Amino acid sequence: MFNNNLTNLLKIDFPIIQAPMAGGITTSELVANVSNNGALGTIGAGYMSPNQLREQIREVKKLTSTNFGVNLFVPGKFEILENEVEVAKNLLDQYREVLNINEENITLPNMENAFHTYKEQIQVVIEEKVPVCSFTFGIPTAEEMKQLKQHNVTTIGTATTVEEAILIEKIGMDIVVVQGSESGGHRGTFLRGNEESLIGLMSLIPQVADRVSIPIIAAGGIMDGRGLMAALSLGAQAVQMGTAFLTCEESGAHPLHKDAIMQSKDGDTTLTRTFSGKWARGIKNKFISEMKEHENSLPNFPIQNALTQSIRKASASQNIKDYMSLWSGQSGTLARIETVEQLVQRIMDEARKING
Amino acid sequence: MFNNNLTNLLKIDFPIIQAPMAGGITTSELVANVSNNGALGTIGAGYMSPNQLREQIREVKKLTSTNFGVNLFVPGKFEILENEVEVAKNLLDQYREVLNINEENITLPNMENAFHTYKEQIQVVIEEKVPVCSFTFGIPTAEEMKQLKQHNVTTIGTATTVEEAILIEKIGMDIVVVQGSESGGHRGTFLRGNEESLIGLMSLIPQVADRVSIPIIAAGGIMDGRGLMAALSLGAQAVQMGTAFLTCEESGAHPLHKDAIMQSKDGDTTLTRTFSGKWARGIKNKFISEMKEHENSLPNFPIQNALTQSIRKASASQNIKDYMSLWSGQSGTLARIETVEQLVQRIMDEARKING
Numbered sequence: 001m002f003n004n005n006l007t008n009l010l011k012i013d014f015p016i017i018q019a020p021m022a023g024g025i026t027t028s029e030l031v032a033n034v035s036n037n038g039a040l041g042t043i044g045a046g047y048m049s050p051n052q053l054r055e056q057i058r059e060v061k062k063l064t065s066t067n068f069g070v071n072l073f074v075p076g077k078f079e080i081l082e083n084e085v086e087v088a089k090n091l092l093d094q095y096r097e098v099l100n101i102n103e104e105n106i107t108l109p110n111m112e113n114a115f116h117t118y119k120e121q122i123q124v125v126i127e128e129k130v131p132v133c134s135f136t137f138g139i140p141t142a143e144e145m146k147q148l149k150q151h152n153v154t155t156i157g158t159a160t161t162v163e164e165a166i167l168i169e170k171i172g173m174d175i176v177v178v179q180g181s182e183s184g185g186h187r188g189t190f191l192r193g194n195e196e197s198l199i200g201l202m203s204l205i206p207q208v209a210d211r212v213s214i215p216i217i218a219a220g221g222i223m224d225g226r227g228l229m230a231a232l233s234l235g236a237q238a239v240q241m242g243t244a245f246l247t248c249e250e251s252g253a254h255p256l257h258k259d260a261i262m263q264s265k266d267g268d269t270t271l272t273r274t275f276s277g278k279w280a281r282g283i284k285n286k287f288i289s290e291m292k293e294h295e296n297s298l299p300n301f302p303i304q305n306a307l308t309q310s311i312r313k314a315s316a317s318q319n320i321k322d323y324m325s326l327w328s329g330q331s332g333t334l335a336r337i338e339t340v341e342q343l344v345q346r347i348m349d350e351a352r353k354i355n356g
Numbered sequence: 357m358f359n360n361n362l363t364n365l366l367k368i369d370f371p372i373i374q375a376p377m378a379g380g381i382t383t384s385e386l387v388a389n390v391s392n393n394g395a396l397g398t399i400g401a402g403y404m405s406p407n408q409l410r411e412q413i414r415e416v417k418k419l420t421s422t423n424f425g426v427n428l429f430v431p432g433k434f435e436i437l438e439n440e441v442e443v444a445k446n447l448l449d450q451y452r453e454v455l456n457i458n459e460e461n462i463t464l465p466n467m468e469n470a471f472h473t474y475k476e477q478i479q480v481v482i483e484e485k486v487p488v489c490s491f492t493f494g495i496p497t498a499e500e501m502k503q504l505k506q507h508n509v510t511t512i513g514t515a516t517t518v519e520e521a522i523l524i525e526k527i528g529m530d531i532v533v534v535q536g537s538e539s540g541g542h543r544g545t546f547l548r549g550n551e552e553s554l555i556g557l558m559s560l561i562p563q564v565a566d567r568v569s570i571p572i573i574a575a576g577g578i579m580d581g582r583g584l585m586a587a588l589s590l591g592a593q594a595v596q597m598g599t600a601f602l603t604c605e606e607s608g609a610h611p612l613h614k615d616a617i618m619q620s621k622d623g624d625t626t627l628t629r630t631f632s633g634k635w636a637r638g639i640k641n642k643f644i645s646e647m648k649e650h651e652n653s654l655p656n657f658p659i660q661n662a663l664t665q666s667i668r669k670a671s672a673s674q675n676i677k678d679y680m681s682l683w684s685g686q687s688g689t690l691a692r693i694e695t696v697e698q699l700v701q702r703i704m705d706e707a708r709k710i711n712g
Binding site for chain 2: 001161162163180181182192195196197198199200201202203204205206207209210218220221222223224226227229230231233234235265266267268270329330331333334354356
């Protein structure tokens, strides 16, 4: 029941993947503990420099001898429109004031640099012989795929629609993560608009399963053995969980972030592009609510992300949750503060019990 | 596995409920065939007069001696704002023109009448000794609940959030339908806004299951044995399926409606309030797209519903799908044209196979 093509491919005991969460949440301790407990830990490397990534890979290797993965953001084209940036900056000034941020110049992202960094990240993955690499926000090129395959890196793509999943199989990736509308954090959508790709897992998993033959990992709102069993019933071979691992003791999430999830109710999350310019699900707070009316005129990712960076940082360091991005899936009430070991064991116990 | 409190309570062999679909889809043949095949058929009576309802109940009784249900829309307060109605009427004029509709006066709904009709519908349910009555868009009053209980009517409420499910249990209803964001047709939401109540079943079922003790029926995007097994794993005791029964041979849905579902892909549906003034999920078409920009200024249900009635009717009778409300859940690609008997047997076969 719990061991299949996918667990063989990833060399894991249990069909559980810790979702990549960028921005310091996936500490080496979290990643390694997940892998040491029979699931797959993943370094959320989206915002890391190649050197930072290399460093963390080496750190994780010291803590575990089992398989683990790295997740990369596939960069997209973007253009900096001066006027748009100016408007966004002016809107954000009130928050810099509230948080006493003195920022002379905001360094805006550079598209060439972004592509260059991404290519270097892939080289680090290959050089450090990381066994598994997952991709979000897009798919690798044919050339990149060829290189990854040559070096025996198991590749995972992220899809939010059937069409994206088919494309991921077509370019030769080994596994597809199917991200439902329930999931927290950034949407992985890369072919269609946001609304058209908000599909609940109950609908999305079986429709993808009917169209692709590579193994499916289900992601979105899954927190326990019930979710694991449901995902397997629908045609997935494993689950990927973000929020559930975010509140684990080993996670590097800010205490206020963990707290916000623990106190949240169903329906307390919303989709927003106010923080980064890309749609993401998080717990509603002052920043999201106030910026909502300007949402559609804000710059795209990663420009808006750069513009809000100091605000998010200052908010976190000053322990004010109003301006932090409190990413969370829709199942906040099912979160627990526990160790990775307790979480993995509990899920498997619950799943075995349901399985009878 | 498949028989539980809920199947006992509803006196059905299989944990499958045919969702109430108003507007002529739930023909007596459909309802009776569902019940005759061991599941629960439901008359979608939302738009029926008390007499029409009585007639169909009697017709169904002639076709089956097993349990079936009636679904009622709980009316809410509404106010006709002349200016708002005028603006909407003007926007809709173009469609009356395209469809050659000559309509001197549109009869607008009257709130007192709506409440009166609903009370009479309840009396018909009681007088005709219908064993099961489900409610959408709200909950019965304490007095209505008392009367229904005195006459041994098994009551089912519809919830889209944990809060709504808790309230449904609190007022003494026997069963709760948990409607996920995947589901087609009207949202049952009655306590919160639309966006806050768009929760995927993977998240919603377990969170409700942890908070209520009455049996849960899962609704939204469920089309086959995989969905049934997933729902049971998550803590539901049965599934309610609309789209899957809508394309059955016995359903009264317009051929173009069935066709639109059969040809739809994941992500082809959208949430819209352009047809009725209440949020509902359907396949995108010309009407929805063109009216989208005015969506938030349209009158509330059931006013907008009355304003678009002749347009929907004429569109259907002229075989033009552009202006019909093509309600559908998010799993269109899983729909099949088959008989109710084939559908119910297939689901149970698939579920048994997954269950091992």
